[in-house]
Amino acid sequence: MNADLERLIALQLRDLEGKRLREELADAPRRVTAAELALRKAEASVTEAEASLKKEEVLRRSQENDVRDRRGKIVRLQKQMETATSAAQITALENEIRFAEAAITTLEDEELASMERTETTEAALLTAQAARSAASATLTTRRERAAEVLEDDTAAFEVVEAARAEIRAATDEALLSQYDRVAKSKGTGVSEGVDQKCSACQMLVRPQRWNDMKDRANANAVYTCESCGRYLYWDPRHDAPVRWKPGDMGAQRT
Ligand SMILES: [Zn+2]
Known part of the structure; x- marks a missing residue:
């Protein structure tokens, strides 16, 4: 990521x-x-x-x-x-x-x-x-x-x-200022993509975009939700057989 x-x-x-x-x-x-x-x-x-x-x-x-x-x-x-x-x-x-x-x-x-x-x-x-x-x-x-x-x-x-x-x-200033702008108006600036949806606004991510996000080749790219403008991230542990709760990955980063 x-x-x-x-x-x-x-x-x-x-x-x-x-x-x-x-x-x-x-x-x-x-x-x-x-x-x-x-x-x-x-x-x-x-x-x-x-x-x-x-x-x-x-x-x-x-x-x-x-x-x-x-x-x-x-x-x-x-x-x-x-x-x-x-x-x-x-x-x-x-x-x-x-x-x-x-x-x-x-x-x-x-x-x-x-x-x-x-x-x-x-x-x-x-x-x-x-x-x-x-x-x-x-x-x-x-x-x-x-x-x-x-x-x-x-x-x-x-x-x-x-x-x-x-x-x-x-943090990179351009990314930070975009984050601040969205967070100020929507309460949060980053959202986890879960089941091909933005977990913040619940809008579907287009299949091609979703596949791009999951592609290891794009691991360093930054995606935003086309609907709400929040940065969108995907947790690779989605593919792991263990059950996990949305937000779990973020919680581990503290
Ligand atoms: Zn969204």
């Missing part, structure tokens, strides 16, 4: 690895931010449930005071009845007592409703607290992972960049 083409295959592996490392380096802090947001939301739900419980408690205390006041009032009205002199006075007092009793019934119903709301909110609080614990654990894990990624990937990226620079310096 053409030595420059071999270098481009090796370069592409580094390029893809560098891209993967850059994406991982960018993604880790984004995952931390998302976890922080989830934790803040969970904390807000807990705070909201707690505030709602407190509000119901205050409401019930005021309802209980109200009921106590009205009971006291009824006792006073009953005392006044004992000393009432006219029928009109008695009727007026009776009306007032009935009014106070009706108010007490309403207050007690409202108190029951408040207790039911409290029960529902207490369940919601437990759920929110569990969600908060889970979100907090996730955040811890992601922060640790982000620190690992930052350390490992930064070091790995430096190695990849050094290897890239070395390969680029050794």
Whole structure:
């Protein structure tokens, strides 16, 4: 195989690895931010449930005071009845007592409703607290992972960049600039020919061209895919009886 083409295959592996490392380096802090947001939301739900419980408690205390006041009032009205002199006075007092009793019934119903709301909110609080614990654990894990990624990937990226620079310096400039142009627009600049097809764009290679590529006499020639413009290479181990996976040859070049 053409030595420059071999270098481009090796370069592409580094390029893809560098891209993967850059994406991982960018993604880790984004995952931390998302976890922080989830934790803040969970904390807000807990705070909201707690505030709602407190509000119901205050409401019930005021309802209980109200009921106590009205009971006291009824006792006073009953005392006044004992000393009432006219029928009109008695009727007026009776009306007032009935009014106070009706108010007490309403207050007690409202108190029951408040207790039911409290029960529902207490369940919601437990759920929110569990969600908060889970979100907090996730955040811890992601922060640790982000620190690992930052350390490992930064070091790995430096190695990849050094290897890239070395390969680029050794590669023919014309081939390199064509590779850069195609890689920039299509993501990769070299493709393996498999089963008479470009493995990147899946287009068929014309039979004559495919035979030329496989011909030992053309071992030093550089072919490109007529469809996508990527450099095309063929792995001679295709003819070997052992089974292999596409890309296997390239992987061995690292
Ligand atoms: Zn192609």
